[in-house]
Amino acid sequence: MPLDHLQVPEELWSRENMRAALGVRDIGTVFRLLARHTGASQTRIGAAVGLEQGYVSRIIAGRKVSSIEVLERIADGCRMPDEARMTLGLAPRRRRCAGDMAAHPRGGQSDAQANRSWREDVQAATQLWEGDVNRRDLLRQTMFSSAGYTLPALRWFTAPAPQPVTQDGRRTVGQPDIDTIREMTATYRRLDNQYGGGHARDAVARYLHQEVTPLVAEGRYDPTTGRRLLTAVAELTQLAGWQAYDMADHGLAQRYLTHALDLSRAAGDAGLGAEILAAMSHQATYLGHTATGVDLARAAQQTARRAGLTVLAAEALVMEAHAHATAHDDRACTVALHGAEQALDRADRSGDPQWLGYFDEAYLSAKFGHCFHALGQHHQAERFAARSLRMDERYVRGKAFNLALLAAIHARHDEPDRASVIGAQALTLTTQLRSARAVRYLRDLQAHLVAHRRRPAVRHFITRVDAVLGPRR
Structure with a gap:
């Protein structure tokens, strides 16, 4: 576009x-x-x-x-x-x-920053963190644009080899500083999965601005330490983008994910870059920009293969399949899903990075369920959605999503009472979350069931959703 x-x-x-x-x-x-x-x-x-x-x-x-x-x-x-x-x-x-x-x-943008240095990437990221902390109202006026992902993805593939990340700053940066960022990222990621993106999003932005900015902007580090530092910072920046996405701050999420991709490129971390491209695809497809979702998923596949990470290639194929399904392209979706299954059969998961821990059989089943649901293949969708509930209970938001998916499948399959019972379970979990996506899935289910509101179970569910989430607008 x-x-x-x-x-x-x-x-x-x-x-x-x-x-x-x-x-x-x-x-x-x-x-x-x-x-x-x-x-x-x-x-x-x-x-x-x-x-x-x-x-x-x-x-x-x-x-x-x-x-x-x-x-x-x-x-x-x-x-x-x-x-x-x-x-x-x-x-x-x-x-x-x-x-x-x-x-x-498809570009349509200036190429001014196509070959920018890692220092410019760092400066742009720190300006975003500062703006998020101090001028959030302004940042939240930014709209998502599918074309806004064109230049970052192009830069990912066409920019020259990364420069050495070294700096003579006032403060020595060492492995303990990097380990601290990674530990904080792991903590915030656990909170994100358990309580939703809105729970700790502000804290992540403040941590990036107050603690990480002095390290990257004023630190003294050699090339090895500098590369590891940028990789850790890119991972936390990606998480901040994911949290903003979960809270429907889509323009802000896009900017965080874009900066995370630039930082991972500067660090020379192809694996993390593939993961970020897949996250971009996820957001684009969720917002209905399916062509962009396909393009970004394919970019993630190429990057994952270049990095030798078969499991990441499988994840990217699942993202591509979801975009095809949302666009109602049955054949392309089937091809991508088959490719994902084949890739997973070949994958060695012994060395998976911690940020890929969510990609398990339950997550895969949920994505398959979403694909078949979008294509109207209800029996297949129900089977995979039910399988997705055999999951790690620490992923509370994920379970709320999967329950809402199963309920939506039953609702569309003309089983409103079952949909209402399962939807009530999703609602119970959603009350523990600060997640705009979880709320949206429940609102969509509620809207679909309105036609059956004379049934007692359905009427009870609709009333309870309004009581918990507020009246529908």
Whole structure:
């Protein structure tokens, strides 16, 4: 999907009133001038620059924009020429030639950061952490864009070999510092699985900003230590993105996952990169961007094979299958599922990293169940969904998801009473969670069962959902 750039007349950027607004970073005036000379609505401007229409409206009304990352988004979305960028206080960027753009029509973005250094990756990530802690309202106005994953994925495959990650900072960084980050990540990951993404998301952002930033930005480390440090930081950044995704902060989640991929690339960790690409695919498919979900899953497969991690290739094939199923492509889904089964048969799991511990038979069964459910193959879906419940009880959120899936299968198979009983079990677990995804699955089930609300079991379930989660909007 191409980026939804504004078509701005080149001469507009050289107008005196536009230059004056850029010089003082008066983005409200910039947006008003854009609307006047392009006819674009606030919604159209927001779509181009990756901001919600309501936030665009507040900027036009006088709200200041100080975040460099948001200014970069605005400049990119408007395709500002370098002179305008520099007037705004941003670095100039070289544009691709027409031939390069034609060779990669889905890109649509500048290539300014295609070959950026690991230091620039670190700086961009630390700015995100700081912005998340101090300017969360602004960050949450950012919208998800499937095209926003194009450049990071392209950079993953085309960037030169990683540079040595070494720095002469004020503070010595050693293995104990890296071990601490890994232990904190493991703790936060356990809390995420048990209580949902909203439980510790703020704590993870603060930890990244307050504890990790001084290590990566001001630390002194040799190439070996630096590479291990960036790998650990990339893993925690990926978790922060996953938590934001679970809380339906999809634009913010996309930015975290993008930075996590860049950090893993700088660290030369192909395995973690494959896992992050699979997470990107998961989010894109969940939001209905199935073509992007397929592309990212295939990118994860190629990366996993390059890293020699067969189990990761299997996971990526499952993600591809889910995207195909959501797009109602029965044949492509079946091929991908068969490939995943074959890959798992060959996989040696003795050396799996800790972040892949969730990928077990129950998780695989749940993904198969989702695929068959999306394709309307109810008996197959029910069999795999039931099997997914034979799972590690520490994954409370996962069990809530799997129960909701099984209930949805029964609801669609015209078994509303059974769906209501199983849905009530999912609701009980969801009350322990802070997970927008868990709530969405229950709301979807509730909406599907409304047609049967005269049945006592169904009416009881619908009423209980409203009592626990609040009235439906």
